[in-house]
Amino acid sequence: MDISFDAIPLAHYLLLSATLFVIGVMGVLMRRNAIVVFMSIEIMLNAVNISLISFDRYLNQHDGQIFSFMVMCVAAAEVSVGLAIIIALFRNKPTVNLDEFNIMKS
């Protein structure tokens, strides 16, 4: 297992992580569907997880792994709250198009 990791330098993992992160950011910016935007945010968080794990492995430590577990827990909590919010919203106004939610503005 170690061998296969050493074969691929850290930079590649970081690059993968950065690419995924940017894909996530782009998803947030481009998509109108609240659920998809939400999924894009999850992609961002998981991109960070890749970084954490690869740093962890590279440094031969455990902090990063623990960190990534925490991130997953938090992400799960966020999902539950986020979906609840979107459902509450959907009850009042049957759409998930983000652009239609702008009652409040200056």
Place this chain on the structure above:
Amino acid sequence: MFSYCWIILFAPIAGFTILSWYGNRMSRERVGMFGCATVGLSFLVTLVALSELLLDAEKQKGAVSTLYNWVTAGSFSLNLSILIDPLSVFMLLIVTGVGFVIHVYSIGYMREDPEYSRFFAYMNLFIFSMSVLVMAADFFFLIVGWALVGLASYLLIGFWKEKTSAVLAARKAFVMNVIGDVGMIIAAFMIFDHLGTLNFLDVFTLAGEAFRPNDDAILLITLFLLVGAFAKSAQIPLHTWLPDAMEGPTPVSALIHAATMVTAGVYLVARCHVLYELAPYTMYLIATVGVVTAIFAGSMGMVQYDIKRVIAYSTMSQLGYMFLAAGVGMYSIAMFHLMTHAFFKALLFLGAGSVIHGSNDEQDIRQMGGLRQAMPITHITFLIGSLALAGFPLTSGFFSKEAIIINAYHSDMGNIVFWAIAVLGAAMTGFYIFRVYFYTFVGQPRTSVHAHESPPIMTAPLVLLAFFSLTVGFGGYMVDDFLATYFGMHMPHPDDPVFETIGVGAGLVGIAAAIVFYMTGKDRLEFIKQMLAPVYDLLFHKYYIDEIYDYLIVKPTRATGAFMEEKVERDGIDMAVDQVGTQVREVSRVISLWQSGKVRTYAFNMIVGVVIILMFVVFQ
């Protein structure tokens, strides 16, 4: 030592609190008496402090009375403390003394006003603020007082809030004063940056070592302080608010815009004379602006028809004289003139108020005339005030103004130009004030309104002030002796009969010219008016300053946002009426538009922010 002097501050603020809280439930007599009593108490305490200073020369060095340590941050601390020294006691005498007389007068003047108690509450607030200003022991509380008097002035000018012009004038005054406050604050920061303290006594001790004369730093500090001084004392170019401020009740004009608040600028220069002496260039600027304002305002006073506006311009002009005196290094003369001016100008304003009161709120001097018979006491006292203002020999104005004019040439920093302009200004003074006098009191009544003399509660203060306007001039030496410890020098008495005579003569010539123009036949006046039409026009339009402002600043900005402007203006409740306010609101509107309400826009903005920050870091 001097801890009892805190009463001077506590009495009027207690008055303010109680009057604004219970004033509506108190009877009018009670309100008036209470409002006056607090200021009277302050005055009595000031007298006690004065006697203590006079009896013990040792105490004249000044003493700081600290209530408690308010905040301490590292090596820097702010104490709630007051400074009692000859200069502050001198100012306090004027503030509380003249203030008391004007409070008494207000009992009569404001009698009919439905919001009697609010007026006295504000007046008490003003006395408190002004006392804070003059008793401050450091630059911080000086600025606090500075801002507070601006606030009190705003409240009082706009006292009649249903009168649109008064509200606008109040805003204008406030905005101008805030400009001054900002200047002061910047100066305070610079002082702190260089000296590490804001305490007057420390600053003045340290300044001598920290700065070389005409250092950049000291020049900037003195100039920023000067922005505050000029804004408060209505010197060019921050003068436009003062004439408009006459929209407020007349006792307010007398108290704030003649006797006390507007002299704060002169007080500031005198208080900081140590700093100014290190900056001769600034001193020169002060003298120049002073003398220019003196003649500029005097010339505009000659053509106004509103009795209060004439006196307002006169105030600007006399303040110019005070700045001239301070600018040539004659601080105690400036303070002396400040004192005599406080008496005779308060007298003139109150007299004008009495005239307005007696002729059913008419302010236009063309509608007056022949009030001599109807209002004998007002007439006599107004005449005394006019003579004092014109510098008629042996009145108080004569002594102080003569001293300024002669020293404009004879002091180390004086020169013949200052002197000549000052003399010209003196002639104008005689002219414009007697023009008003003749229009108002002499000749035949021009309208059918039956004028009547004001009640004794209003005339008594006039008589009192008239008495002082005649006599305080003889106290010049005492004033000088009293203040000499603070300024570290006595005022010189140059012996120059020729220049002195010319100076006296100028005022008399002005009076004579007024007699020639306004006492005799009307045709002559009309003829001269036609001859001088262009000049007259120029003066009447206040040198077209408002128009030039309009052309240079207002028009271009209007053109860019004409459409939006209308919309914004319609909201019209905001404090500032000037263009700064408009531009600020414009920016604000743009920021609001940015707030589109869409999540994706917000996310996009965040990303733009992120990218800019990243770029910044990468290319740094």
Place this chain on the structure above:
Amino acid sequence: MEPIPAPSIDLVSLAPVLVLTVFGIMVLVTDLFIGKNKSALVFISLTGLLMAAISSLAKYDLPVYSFNGAYIVDHLSVFFTFIFCISSALAILVSIDFNQREGIKVGEYYSLILFCTVGMVLLASSTDMIMIFLGIEIVSICLYVLAGIRRNDPKSNEAALKYFLLGAFATGFLLYGMALIYGTTGSTKLTIIAEMIREGSVRSEPLMLMGVVLLIIGFGFKVASVPFHMWAPDVYQGAPTPVTAFMAVGPKAATLAAFFRVFAETMPEISPSWGILLYILSVLSMFIGNLGAIMQTNIKRLLAFSSVAHVGYLLIAIIAKNSLGSASLMFYMLAYAFMIFGAFGIVILIGRKGDENLEIENYSGLAYKHPILALSMTIFLLSLGGLPPLAGFVAKFYIFSAALKEGFVVLVILAVLNSAISFYYYLKVVVYMYMKEPIKEFNITLSPMTLFVVAIALFGTLHLGIFPGPIIALAQY
């Protein structure tokens, strides 16, 4: 097999967190067994907060590190724990009558506030990035729910959605920054990171700098500094008013405490690289916040923009990065808690069911009808603007002196200028209250609990303004 070394577990230093968690759960459970009347929940919550505040004093030989250096009890954390408990208690008190009026009859409301307080205490006491992340997320998730607690109100829903999506988005950046810093320094512990930076090897590492920038972005969002402030006005407006007040104080204070720990305490050596960024964010926040507030017509939006400006002032304390800076941060947040709860308390009193009476126009002529309310509001607003001798002035004074001590004269002058601008819109409200005729009948129910909060806030604002000495001494301890 080698035994796994167990870290020292010091539950005493964790006491406030434990107490609050237990009481939060108690509120939830009790809610199941009592009827319509929820006042028992209020009582339990307040007791919990009081006990949490007391238990935070359990350690006295400060600072105490525990959990292998992940958790610290020091002066900053204790002081902030008190601020959190005070602000949460005020939030609960101010909610009672509001919830009755608006028909929010849910027990989880109070437990969410308690759980949120748990997050705040964690945030102010963590010295490990994992803990900081957890703290921020506990706080945020509670706030997402609180903002949307009025499930049937579209505004409340929308506020929750906006806050949630943008908050989660910002979390991504924060997390990425933490990951990069972890990667370069090899640790999530602030003490070790500080050591690495002091040694100098990682100072110029590009990934490190990148991490720092991303951290600033993440924190910047959570405290609503420009350009990451855009959620604030909408969320402040849409959330129920007590929640708005709550999130303007406690969570912000907690995040700033962590901000201070991560930047000023951990990486002062590389302050040139983050200092300049914070400088820019601070100046932008002050200007955009104050200028943006001028045109607002809704009082909650106005206060939202003003809070953006206040973050600008608060960042100055972090930029100053000295001990006076941390003391001024503590004092400022305490003073801010009083001012904000006072102002929002009055907003709640004036408001009526269904978001009525939230426009500034509705304050016209308040002084004639309710002079004491108008006067209190004036005091709170002027204190927010920084008028001596009110708490807001003293707070600003300390922040500015901290910055002056480090030579940031221009920054301080800009901040003072901004304070002057801010008076423009604070006084606008005052002018409405004192100088305009009422547009309609005031129909105010003077609910006792809200009045009580206003009275406490008034006392705090005046007391901290006139006699700041003892509290400042505590903060500078």
